[in-house]
Amino acid sequence: MQVTFLGTNGWYDSLTGNTVSALITARDYDIILDAGNGIAKADRYISQDKPVFLFISHFHLDHTEGLHTLVKFRFRKGLAICGQIGTRADLAGLVREPYTVPLDKVPFAVTVTELEDGTHELPFRVTCLPLVHPVPCRGFRFEIDGKVITYCTDTGVCDNAITLARGA
Ligand SMILES: [Zn+2]
Numbered sequence: 001m002q003v004t005f006l007g008t009n010g011w012y013d014s015l016t017g018n019t020v021s022a023l024i025t026a027r028d029y030d031i032i033l034d035a036g037n038g039i040a041k042a043d044r045y046i047s048q049d050k051p052v053f054l055f056i057s058h059f060h061l062d063h064t065e066g067l068h069t070l071v072k073f074r075f076r077k078g079l080a081i082c083g084q085i086g087t088r089a090d091l092a093g094l095v096r097e098p099y100t101v102p103l104d105k106v107p108f109a110v111t112v113t114e115l116e117d118g119t120h121e122l123p124f125r126v127t128c129l130p131l132v133h134p135v136p137c138r139g140f141r142f143e144i145d146g147k148v149i150t151y152c153t154d155t156g157v158c159d160n161a162i163t164l165a166r167g168a
Helices: 037-044 065-071 087-093 161-167
Strands: 002-007 023-027 030-033 052-056 081-083 110-115 117-123 125-130 139-144 148-153
Touching: 002 037, 023 037, 030 037, 030 139, 037 065, 081 087, 081 125, 087 110, 125 161, 139 161
Parallel strands: 030 052, 052 081, 081 110
Antiparallel strands: 002 023, 023 030, 117 125, 125 139, 139 148
């Protein structure tokens, strides 16, 4: 397993890097965390031959502005986008003409799954809980390949971040 930080800048790109995106390369899946401009570099690190999951923490543009580059990818096992309740409507508002190629016209299959807060088997186990941010934002805890990886971005200190991170 490998974790690659594709973008770590908040708000906007700078000489130090792109806006937010990270990649977990697991045995059977590639898992992308957020879709800031860093997501455009994902194909440097993955074969695109495994199922790809994209978890969106929230819809601030520095976490979603890279969605317009999805059309460049060739995810041969498809892309499963996961996020909090309301993700489907927010995606439909953002990833559409005339701004970019809509998800139903990219050259691979895309599914969108809205996750209630709590634990889900996706087939790997993921727990999502709300964080502290001006807009609804979810943190994620992944249990996969015998490891625990927690992704809590854009939050103040809160009990949920601690719950998600325990033992990670
Ligand atoms: Zn934010």
